Amino acid sequence: MQVIMIFxxxxxxxxxxxxxxxxxxxxxxxxxxxxxxxxxxxFGYSTRAGRQLVHKIRxxxxxxxxxxxxxxxxxxxxxxxxxxxxxxxxxxxxxxxEEHGAEVHWVELEANLEERLKRNKSANxxxxxxxxxxxxxxxxxxIESHKKHRLNxxxxxxxxxxxxxxxxxxxxPAVVARQVLDWLQSRN
Numbered sequence: 001m002q003v004i005m006i007f008x009x010x011x012x013x014x015x016x017x018x019x020x021x022x023x024x025x026x027x028x029x030x031x032x033x034x035x036x037x038x039x040x041x042x043f044g045y046s047t048r049a050g051r052q053l054v055h056k057i058r059x060x061x062x063x064x065x066x067x068x069x070x071x072x073x074x075x076x077x078x079x080x081x082x083x084x085x086x087x088x089x090x091x092x093x094x095x096x097x098e099e100h101g102a103e104v105h106w107v108e109l110e111a112n113l114e115e116r117l118k119r120n121k122s123a124n125x126x127x128x129x130x131x132x133x134x135x136x137x138x139x140x141x142x143i144e145s146h147k148k149h150r151l152n153x154x155x156x157x158x159x160x161x162x163x164x165x166x167x168x169x170x171x172x173p174a175v176v177a178r179q180v181l182d183w184l185q186s187r188n
Contacts, residue, residue, distance in 0.1 A: 001102035002027065002072035002184065003065075005094070007079045008109035009151035010142045011120040013168055013176070014076035015128060017109065020177035025184075027072035030061060033129045040131055062093060066100040081150040081157070105162040105187075107180055110152045111169040116142065162187065 004027065006014045015031040022029040035057035036045055043050035065073050075093070080086050094104040111119075119125065120142055125132055132138045145151065153165075164183050168176045 001066075001068075001070065001097065001100070003094075003097045003102050003104045004072065004074045004107055004180065004184065005090075005104060006074065006076045006107045006109060006180075007090075008111075009078065009116065010145055011116040011125065012109045012111045013119060013173055014109060016119075016122075016124055016173040017168070017176045017180070018074045018076050019124075020173045021074055021180055024177055025072065025074075025181055027074050028065075028070060029074040029076075030065070031076045031128070032078065033131070035061070037130055045131075059096075062096045066097045066102060078151060079153075081153055083149065103162065104160075105184055106158065106160045106164070108153060108158070108163070108165040109176070110165065110167050113143075113146055115169045116146075 004018075004021065004025075006018055006021075008014055015029075015033070018029040018031055021027065035054045038057065039045065039050050039053045043053060045051060045054065062075075077090075077093075079090060097104055117139060120132065120138055121135060164180065166176055166179060171179075
């Protein structure tokens with residue numbers, strides 16, 4: 001089994017690239033907001049109960065995916081490099097799959113803030129992420145997160161053997177997906 005972990009800042013295009021990659025790879029996409037949107041009508045994600053429930057849902061899906069006979073999965077997430085416990089969390093997620101013999105591939109996306117602010121308003125994003133539909137609040141959170149956290153790695157910081165970084169500021173999602181799939185196939 002192959003697992004592609006796409007990570008990067010808010011509105012960088014993780015889900016959209018994942019959707020394109022799903023089309024050409026046959027791997028199933030489980031984007032970060034699936035459990036968040038499931039929980040939000042009942043608990044705010046900023047509440048302890050909401051965060052715990054999202055975590056439990058993710059873990060249940062990850063374990064079920066790891067035990068499946070599927071060829072691969074695409075997961076998306078935000079990685080706050082300046083927050084305690086983030087590296088351990090990412091390694092824990094990877095271990096769930098690796099314990100079942102899966103190979104984890106890390107794909108980091110980066111794009112400039114101006115482009116991300118445009119993408120934050122895209123029809124595809126708003127269609128799949130109801131919590132982003134209040135554009136004023138969503139944009140404010142994106143900007144605050146950009147100022148407060150480091151959401152991309154530093155050069156040489158990540159030493160995974162299966163790691164690819166793409167600046168997709170000026171690239172269409174289908175082009176990025178093709179780059180990821182070509183890279184993945186070149187490694188096998």
